[in-house]
Amino acid sequence: xxxxxxxxxxxxxxxxxxxxxxxxxxxxxxxxxxxxxxxxxxxxxxxxxxxxxxxxxxxxxxxxxxxxxxxxxxxxxxxxxxxxxxxxxxxxxxxxxxxxxxxxxxxxxxxxxxxxxxxxxxxxxxxxxxxxxx
Numbered sequence: 316x317x318x319x320x321x322x323x324x325x326x327x328x329x330x331x332x333x334x335x336x337x338x339x340x341x342x343x344x345x346x347x348x349x350x351x352x353x354x355x356x357x358x359x360x361x362x363x364x365x366x367x368x369x370x371x372x373x374x375x376x377x378x379x380x381x382x383x384x385x386x387x388x389x390x391x392x393x394x395x396x397x398x399x400x401x402x403x404x405x406x407x408x409x410x411x412x413x414x415x416x417x418x419x420x421x422x423x424x425x426x427x428x429x430x431x432x433x434x435x436x437x438x439x440x441x442x443x444x445x446x447x448x449x
Contacts, residue, residue: 316402319395319444320359320366324379324387328358328371335360335367347371352418353378359421368393368421378415391428393442399425402443406431414440422447 325331328347336344342361347369349356354377360367370390372379382390396402399417407413411429420426425445433439 316394316396318365319393320368321389322368322370322391322393322442324370324382324390326371326383326387328356328369331369331371332358332360341367348421349373350421352420353415355379357421391440391442392438393426393444395444395446397446399427399443399445403427403429411441420444 323331332344335341339362342363344361345359347356347358354373356371356373358369360369370379372383379387379390403411403413403417406429410432412432413427414430415426415428417425417427420442421444424447427443429441429443431439431441
């Protein structure tokens with residue numbers, strides 16, 4: 316398991332890209348693309364071996380609608396895993412709650428979102444992304 320990206324919810328990817336690149340240099344950025352299963356557009360900004368993921372709503376009612384109404388910002392950590400089903404089972408046994416079951420997510424990877432039951436760490440939403448199959 317390794318950290319793949321930090322998800323940040325924004326109102327407008329293009330405006331946020333302009334702000335971020337005014338201050339920070341990235342190795343590369345992807346063209347914003349639709350993740351239909353989540354009704355959002357995403358854009359990855361590469362920094363070393365970890366990405367920032369900018370997430371904007373693609374329509375009115377999306378899984379991030381309430382979050383964006385509160386101003387957006389840090390949303391989740393995503394970890395890349397070898398076997399998403401195995402990792403989900405381990406997490407469920409330890410008390411995690413599946414928020415979004417396995418779907419085709421970014422880069423056509425299998426992804427899922429889980430809510431961890433952590434009382435001392437304000438970082439409970441985790442995305443799992445299975446490694447790309449080549």
